Amino acid sequence: MDQTPTPALSGRRAQAARNDGLILLAARTVFLRDAAAPMAAVAKEAGVGISALYHRYEGKEDLLRRLCADGLERFAEIAQACLDAGTDPWTTFTEFVTGIIDADVHALTVNLAGTFTPSEDLGQLAREASALGVRIFEAARDAGVLRPGLVAEDLTLLFDQVTAVLGVDPERTQALRRRYLTIWFDGIAGDGAPAGATGRGAADLPGPGPTPEEVGRRWVPRV
DSSP states (O other), X not given: OOOOOOOOOOHHHHHHHHHHHHHHHHHHHHHHHOTTOOXXXXXXXXXXXXXXXXXXXXXXXXXHHHHHHHHHHHHHHHHHHHHHTTOOHHHHHHHXXXXXXXXXXXXXXXXXXXXXXXXXXXXHHHHHHHHHHHHHHXXXXXXXXXXXXXXXXXXXXXXXXXXXXXXXXXXXXXXXXXXXXXXXXXXXXXXXXXXXXXXSSOSSOSSOOOOHHHHHGGGSOOO
């Protein structure tokens, strides 16, 4: 086996890679807050010059396409990992849905849909990711673990609804989202779903329920 170490990136290339990571993280933060925000807001959030931003991306649409591609790739990775795990259809389905919600990949779709023109490559990536999700859904449906009448598109709207739930920090956001996923899983479990499975007649919901203060936060202006 070749033990030759992978050469480290040169100083300039390493800095460029760091900048790109900072830019993508900043862009996600900025555009989740305001999809109409300008590129200058991303540069400011990332702590890089506007020239560094435009050196890497031709414009805002190019950056938005990259963000969405990253989200779709993560969606596909989660779906494939759940399929590869070889668990029963109910577990595969619930772990896939929970994985997508925990990774927060769908929030970008909700915020950015319709704000840029998708490329053909992005469309192909979306079709491939969607096919994996449909495969998981259909396996669960065919095994009788989902209630009759559900369609794969119900998942898309579920993701829309649950990713709209926001807490004061990432940990609280995850706890609240898992709470509502548990309620949803109880509602869609078919007769074939295993008794005692996550979300199947669970005695306790995850985490404490939202407080009046948390619900009222929606009226606080975003900065």
